Amino acid sequence: MKTLRQFLDNNKPKFEKGGKYEKFKSTFDAFETFLFVPDKVTFKGSHIRDVIDMKRTMSVVIIALVPALLFGMWNVGYQYHLSTGEQATFFGNFWFGFIKVLPIIIVSYVSGLAVEFIFAQYRGHEVNEGFLVSGILIPMIVPVTTPLWMVAVATIFAVVIGKEAFGGTGMNIFNPALLTRAFLFFAYPAQMSGDKVWVYGLDSGAKTVDGFSGATPLGNAGLELFDKIPPMMDMFIGTIPGSVGETSKIAILIGAAILLITGIGSWRIMLSTILGAVGITLLFNVVAANRYMEIDPLTHLMMGGFLFGAVFMATDPVTAAQTNRGKWIYGILIGVMAILIRVLNPAYPEGMMLAILLMNTFAPLIDHYVIQANIAKRLKRSKLIVNN
Amino acid sequence: MSKTITIKKGLNINLVGEAAKTITVVEAEMFAIKPSDFHGVFPKILVNEGDTVKVGTQLFFDKYRENIKFTSPVSGKITELRRGAKRVLLEIKIQSDSTNDFVDFGKSDPNNLNREQIVERLLESGVWPMIRQRPYNVIANPDHNPKSIFISGFDSAPLAPDYNLIVEGQNAAFQTGIDALKKLTDGKIHLNLQQGVSSSTVFTHCKNVEINYFNGLHPAGNVGVQINKLSPINKGDIIWHVRPSEVLTIGKLFLEGRFNAERIIALTGSEVIKPHYVKTKIGAMARNLTQNNVASGKLRYISGNPLSGIKIDREGYLGYYDSQMTILPEGDYSEFFGWALPGFGKYSFSRTFLSWLGSGKKKYRLDTNIHGGHRAFVITGQYEKVFPFDIYPMQLLKAIMAKNIDQMENLGIYEVVEEDFALCEFIDTSKTEMQAIVREGLDFLRKEMN
Numbered sequence: 001m002k003t004l005r006q007f008l009d010n011n012k013p014k015f016e017k018g019g020k021y022e023k024f025k026s027t028f029d030a031f032e033t034f035l036f037v038p039d040k041v042t043f044k045g046s047h048i049r050d051v052i053d054m055k056r057t058m059s060v061v062i063i064a065l066v067p068a069l070l071f072g073m074w075n076v077g078y079q080y081h082l083s084t085g086e087q088a089t090f091f092g093n094f095w096f097g098f099i100k101v102l103p104i105i106i107v108s109y110v111s112g113l114a115v116e117f118i119f120a121q122y123r124g125h126e127v128n129e130g131f132l133v134s135g136i137l138i139p140m141i142v143p144v145t146t147p148l149w150m151v152a153v154a155t156i157f158a159v160v161i162g163k164e165a166f167g168g169t170g171m172n173i174f175n176p177a178l179l180t181r182a183f184l185f186f187a188y189p190a191q192m193s194g195d196k197v198w199v200y201g202l203d204s205g206a207k208t209v210d211g212f213s214g215a216t217p218l219g220n221a222g223l224e225l226f227d228k229i230p231p232m233m234d235m236f237i238g239t240i241p242g243s244v245g246e247t248s249k250i251a252i253l254i255g256a257a258i259l260l261i262t263g264i265g266s267w268r269i270m271l272s273t274i275l276g277a278v279g280i281t282l283l284f285n286v287v288a289a290n291r292y293m294e295i296d297p298l299t300h301l302m303m304g305g306f307l308f309g310a311v312f313m314a315t316d317p318v319t320a321a322q323t324n325r326g327k328w329i330y331g332i333l334i335g336v337m338a339i340l341i342r343v344l345n346p347a348y349p350e351g352m353m354l355a356i357l358l359m360n361t362f363a364p365l366i367d368h369y370v371i372q373a374n375i376a377k378r379l380k381r382s383k384l385i386v387n388n
Numbered sequence: 389m390s391k392t393i394t395i396k397k398g399l400n401i402n403l404v405g406e407a408a409k410t411i412t413v414v415e416a417e418m419f420a421i422k423p424s425d426f427h428g429v430f431p432k433i434l435v436n437e438g439d440t441v442k443v444g445t446q447l448f449f450d451k452y453r454e455n456i457k458f459t460s461p462v463s464g465k466i467t468e469l470r471r472g473a474k475r476v477l478l479e480i481k482i483q484s485d486s487t488n489d490f491v492d493f494g495k496s497d498p499n500n501l502n503r504e505q506i507v508e509r510l511l512e513s514g515v516w517p518m519i520r521q522r523p524y525n526v527i528a529n530p531d532h533n534p535k536s537i538f539i540s541g542f543d544s545a546p547l548a549p550d551y552n553l554i555v556e557g558q559n560a561a562f563q564t565g566i567d568a569l570k571k572l573t574d575g576k577i578h579l580n581l582q583q584g585v586s587s588s589t590v591f592t593h594c595k596n597v598e599i600n601y602f603n604g605l606h607p608a609g610n611v612g613v614q615i616n617k618l619s620p621i622n623k624g625d626i627i628w629h630v631r632p633s634e635v636l637t638i639g640k641l642f643l644e645g646r647f648n649a650e651r652i653i654a655l656t657g658s659e660v661i662k663p664h665y666v667k668t669k670i671g672a673m674a675r676n677l678t679q680n681n682v683a684s685g686k687l688r689y690i691s692g693n694p695l696s697g698i699k700i701d702r703e704g705y706l707g708y709y710d711s712q713m714t715i716l717p718e719g720d721y722s723e724f725f726g727w728a729l730p731g732f733g734k735y736s737f738s739r740t741f742l743s744w745l746g747s748g749k750k751k752y753r754l755d756t757n758i759h760g761g762h763r764a765f766v767i768t769g770q771y772e773k774v775f776p777f778d779i780y781p782m783q784l785l786k787a788i789m790a791k792n793i794d795q796m797e798n799l800g801i802y803e804v805v806e807e808d809f810a811l812c813e814f815i816d817t818s819k820t821e822m823q824a825i826v827r828e829g830l831d832f833l834r835k836e837m838n
Contacts, residue, residue, distance in 0.1 A: 001724050004724075005722065005724075029761075033761055035724065035725065036722035036723060036724055036725075036726070037722060037723040037725075037726030037727055037757070037759060037760065038722055038758075038760075038761065039719075039720045039721050039722040039757070040720075040757070040758045040761075041688075041718055041719050041720050041755075041756040041757055041758065042756045042757075042758055043699065044699070044821060044823070044824050045696075045806075045810070045813050045821050045822065045823040045824055046694070046695045046696065046810050046813045046814045046823065047688060047690055047694045047695070047697065047699065047714075047716060047756050048401070048403075048546075048694045048695070048716065048754040048755070048756065048814065049756075049757070049758050049759050049760075049813075049814060049816075049819065050735065050736050050737055050738070050759065050814055050815045050816070050817075051726075051731065051734045051735060051736050051741060051759045052736050052737070052738045052740055052741070052759070052760075052815070052817050053727055053759055053760025053761070053763075053817060053819065054760065054761075054763045054766065054817055054818065055727040055728075055760065056727045056728075056740050056741070056760075056817075057738075057740065057766075057767060057817050059727065059728060060740050126761045126762070126763075128763060128764070129763075130766065167764075168764065169763070169764060169766060170763065170764030170765055170766045170818075171764060261739055262738060262739045262740045263738050263739050263740075263770075264738070264740065264767075266768075266769060268769075317766055317767050317768045317769070318766055318768075320768070322768040322769075322782065322783075323768075323780060323783075324769055324772060327769070367783075371780055371783055371799070374778065374779075374780060374799075375798040375799065377778070378622075378798065378800055379798075381620065381622060382622030382623055382624075
């Protein structure tokens with residue numbers, strides 16, 4: 001550890017202005033601060049500071065994602081072996097999935113971080129930790145069969161156009177991971193939807209056992225095959241086809257608990273998103289114009305990426321509403337929109353992605369009105385006094 | 389009818405090094421007045437190096453408001469006019485001769501004087517700068533008639549001095565000070581005390597004031613919070629505020645006829661060997677106050693509390709308005725994977741470090757490490773948890789950074805000063821220098837408005 005510190009100190013001057021490698025200053029800083037919390041002290045303002053920083057915050061989110069990711073890896077193997085009818089051990093399933101998912105993680109991180117490092121250097125900033133979360137979210141919300149080059153193209157698009165063009169982490173309007181998925185969804189629909197993409201091997205036309213379709217619960221619901229929706233327990237545990245990280249509700253709830261206990265994830269957004277979805281579903285249940293409308297709220301929460309989106313995507317602090325009151329409105333509208341799209345627009349089986357991106361667009365407007373109310377209250381107070 | 393107001397949004401940071409309730413008298417040798425303690429004052433100096441001064445001799449006045457004068461807290465010799473970059477006057481250093489020769493301003497009863505006479509006496513003696521105004525947190529303008537005058541009877545900051553101890557036994561001086569202040573406003577004088585502790589009779593038996601009670605978390609003791617809860621500032625409102633020790637100085641000006649700059653200072657912080665109170669005068673030198681009473685190692689000397697105090701060094705001087713000096717360890721070390729470790733024993737308002745599993749009563753020895761790099765605003769909703777105003781803190785900060793005057797006014801900048809953002813700055817994940825931003829915003833606005 002001491003030798004490492006010494007090595008860094010010895011090489012630091014080379015990366016300072018005028019040094020041999022000054023073009024890589026941000027990169028050097030990023031690795032140095034990754035290894036060591038810097039020795040910088042306060043010089044103005046509060047002399048003491050909380051130990052929390054962006055790295056800590058982001059690593060808590062990553063820890064919260066780990067249960068869903070590990071389960072997702074296992075499920076990739078499980079679904080594959082289910083489709084081929086082969087027997088596999090628990091570890092065999094996991095290893096199979098690990099080998100399939102790891103390349104997506106690597107491609108997502110490498111392409112996204114490369115963009116981040118270049119922009120940080122160009123702007124003279126430190127490298128922001130925001131992409132550490134986006135980079136792991138991306139593999140979790142795409143089908144395991146997504147070609148790696150597509151992941152790379154979509155990630156670079158999302159980071160450059162969705163984030164850096166607005167000024168980097170903290171300034172972006174859209175959630176970068178969701179933008180990646182939206183890009184894939186609209187640019188390469190064949191690889192992103194249908195029955196064949198969710199289970200490894202199906203897309204290449206491999207032989208499957210009879211009766212194995214590979215369709216997701218939402219896919220079945222969209223085709224009005226309501227009796228093919230798997231049992232509630234399967235959807236809760238996650239032994240169903242779907243994007244890598246979205247299938248296990250229990251793993252997502254563990255992640256939600258981590259985010260809520262640490263206070264990193266907004267309970268207001270999680271709760272209001274679920275309330276919005278439950279509310280609109282109950283309304284549909286009353287109307288019950290077709291069989292999709294009759295699906296009960298719990299099934300809706302268990303299907304597709306709703307819960308994953310509510311816990312990990314809608315709560316992104318940068319792209320969500322930023323005021324506490326705004327967060328309630330934002331969450332409720334996401335829940336309502338997601339179910340509306342599912343039930344009323346059969347062209348898009350899953351509405352969560354579009355619902356969150358749509359509300360990302362409206363979040364600044366929601367905040368604007370919440371803040372205007374605060375301003376109006378202040379103005380009213382001063383007018384009252386003038387009149388007296 | 390006195391009210392009780394509870395502040396729920398806030399944070400009490402338990403630190404090691406609270407001052408024991410004993411007072412020792414320290415005859416400090418060196419003193420200094422620092423013009424930087426007075427926001428917006430441009431000093432025109434009246435003395436030279438080598439001059440002899442008495443207690444109450446004028447040292448300088450404000451170029452923009454010539455009737456605001458600043459006088460010497462001790463008698464002795466001017467040893468140095470220390471200047472910094474661009475010849476800005478930093479310190480007027482005075483070596484005390486311990487005789488306490490003073491300029492006699494004449495004893496009198498403020499109840500028998502009119503407003504003009506009281507103002508005149510406060511200005512001449514250099515006591516006036518102790519009266520400050522909101523908005524902007526600058527020295528009050530004698531021509532204004534403030535809506536009310538606020539006195540916070542307690543300090544809730546970490547390791548803060550106990551004002552009850554500071555005023556103990558000085559009923560007459562405090563009441564005289566209040567009587568003088570009463571002549572300066574047509575409004576009320578608010579004296580705000582802490583609920584649930586037995587306040588000194590100096591406070592509770594005081595007349596001519598309206599007493600209200602506050603309880604709950606820091607910043608309940610910040611006068612800005614108290615103003616916000618009792619009589620919020622609107623655009624155009626002027627409210628004055630004075631600290632209890634300054635009320636004593638005002639009272640003694642009339643009782644004793646002189647500028648009595650005595651202060652009881654809490655010496656606090658984990659690096660003070662025996663934290664306790666010392667009796668000295670305004671502007672005493674840190675080294676004189678802490679002799680043989682500090683731990684070894686690299687230390688941060690702070691005039692004031694750890695959240696909003698001013699950085700000085702061992703050869704530095706106590707600030708004009710401060711009743712506390714804090715000494716903490718410097719944090720200039722790098723920590724291997726510090727952000728990734730479980731973090732037992734580390735202090736965080738969030739629950740991202742496992743220390744929250746421990747007892748809430750633990751006292752911490754915090755250093756001055758920033759614990760991370762500066763980032764853009766990313767996390768939302770965290771500041772609101774420690775910010776008891778009906779104001780959106782992040783949005784206000786952004787308006788200040790954008791120098792958008794309309795938006796700053798709309799979002800309530802007149803109701804806050806830099807110390808109100810100290811807790812937000814402390815817990816901030818993005819490590820934004822909020823107090824500096826707020827101060828810049830207030831200075832900018834004041835310049836634009838005048």
